[in-house]
Amino acid sequence: MSTKTSGLRCAALIAFLACMLACGGGSNTTVNTPPPTPQTLRQAATAHGINVGAAADSQYLSDSGYAMVLGTEYSQLQAENEMKFGIIHPGVSTYDFTGGDALVAFAQSHTMAVRGHTLVWHNEVPTWVTSGGYTAPQLSTILQDHITNVMQHYAGKVYGWDVVNEAFNDDGTLRDTIWYDQPGIGFAGLGTEYIEQTFHWAHAADPSAKLYYNDYNAEPLDAKSDAIYAMAKDFKTRGVPLDGIGFQLHIDLTFDNPATLASLTSNFQRFAALGLELHITELDIRLQDSSSASLAAQAKLYGEIAAICVQQPSCKVFQTWGFTDKYSWIPGAFPGWGWALPFDANYQKKPAYTSILNAL
Numbered sequence: 001m002s003t004k005t006s007g008l009r010c011a012a013l014i015a016f017l018a019c020m021l022a023c024g025g026g027s028n029t030t031v032n033t034p035p036p037t038p039q040t041l042r043q044a045a046t047a048h049g050i051n052v053g054a055a056a057d058s059q060y061l062s063d064s065g066y067a068m069v070l071g072t073e074y075s076q077l078q079a080e081n082e083m084k085f086g087i088i089h090p091g092v093s094t095y096d097f098t099g100g101d102a103l104v105a106f107a108q109s110h111t112m113a114v115r116g117h118t119l120v121w122h123n124e125v126p127t128w129v130t131s132g133g134y135t136a137p138q139l140s141t142i143l144q145d146h147i148t149n150v151m152q153h154y155a156g157k158v159y160g161w162d163v164v165n166e167a168f169n170d171d172g173t174l175r176d177t178i179w180y181d182q183p184g185i186g187f188a189g190l191g192t193e194y195i196e197q198t199f200h201w202a203h204a205a206d207p208s209a210k211l212y213y214n215d216y217n218a219e220p221l222d223a224k225s226d227a228i229y230a231m232a233k234d235f236k237t238r239g240v241p242l243d244g245i246g247f248q249l250h251i252d253l254t255f256d257n258p259a260t261l262a263s264l265t266s267n268f269q270r271f272a273a274l275g276l277e278l279h280i281t282e283l284d285i286r287l288q289d290s291s292s293a294s295l296a297a298q299a300k301l302y303g304e305i306a307a308i309c310v311q312q313p314s315c316k317v318f319q320t321w322g323f324t325d326k327y328s329w330i331p332g333a334f335p336g337w338g339w340a341l342p343f344d345a346n347y348q349k350k351p352a353y354t355s356i357l358n359a360l
């Protein structure tokens with residue numbers, strides 16, 4: 001036997017023994033090939049049972065770059081505006097499902113899930129409601145009819161809804177709104193009872209829909225998240241149909257510190273322990289410039305938040321508020337800020353995209 005042949009045999013033996021160890025003691029005789037590297041966010045997220053979503057608007061679907069990225073990279077969409085009361089129910093007995101239906105059709109043709117947003121909110125309530133001079137019993141009827149009609153229109157097409165959005169103040173007290181106490185739907189001064197009522201209406205309207213409470217500034221442990229937690233615990237204890245919590249996460253780079261990220265993780269953990277799903281619903285990380293240092297810092301924070309979701313089994317949705325800087329709400333809502341999303345205004349992937357993909 002030549003030295004070369006003997007060397008090859010030796011190498012083969014070493015490779016065989018290494019495989020025996022790696023393959024679990026020889027019980028598995030097939031050679032494991034590594035899974036293919038995910039090419040899109042949706043491929044990566046699917047492996048963790050996470051829907052990776054983006055808020056979308058039907059007016060942009062005719063922009064081919066927009067449609068291409070939305071339909072290939074994401075497994076979920078949510079109407080940024082077109083399922084809100086003011087747009088979908090603009091007159092006493094007028095519903096306009098045009099925009100929402102277009103989004104649902106797009107989602108269906110791209111095998112995407114649709115998350116509904118939102119049924120009960122203090123903002124974007126049409127003037128026919130706010131200026132109608134309605135009594136509490138009348139508002140109660142209006143809201144129940146609204147919830148029922150919208151949810152039944154989308155039954156089987158929208159898997160779950162932000163039933164109530166932003167009902168708490170940052171100090172944990174309930175926000176004064178037309179639905180709570182101005183004049184409210186009949187539960188003014190009774191804390192979360194009006195919220196409970198709307199969840200019961202929503203469950204009756206579409207018993208198969210998942211029902212969520214959604215809010216902002218409640219991501220770390222704080223007065224607002226404590227109040228939402230108390231409500232959620234009470235609802236779960238008494239069988240109110242609440243399936244999960246949406247955490248908006250409209251943030252900036254100050255969120256990137258160990259204490260805040262640890263607090264977010266702990267907050268997720270306590271809600272998960274109640275048996276609730278956790279959805280990251282409106283994530284965007286606004287910047288004041290697009291320098292490479294800012295984009296790198298943004299990418300780091302996107303990756304850290306995606307990793308927290310991946311590591312928490314109850315985190316089922318990782319969604320950003322839009323996906324391209326071309327159509328972000330940030331410059332309008334936060335003057336001087338922008339560049340908040342994973343794709344730039346020309347649909348090019350930013351460092352944030354790569355960091356989310358790697359984390360997922």
Ligand code: XIL
Pocket residue numbers: 080081165248282329
């Ligand atoms: C925002 C939209 O992005 C804007 O286009 C619109 O003008 C105002 O509403 N929290 C929510 C979202 O729950 O519905 C809001 O969306 C952003 C803050």
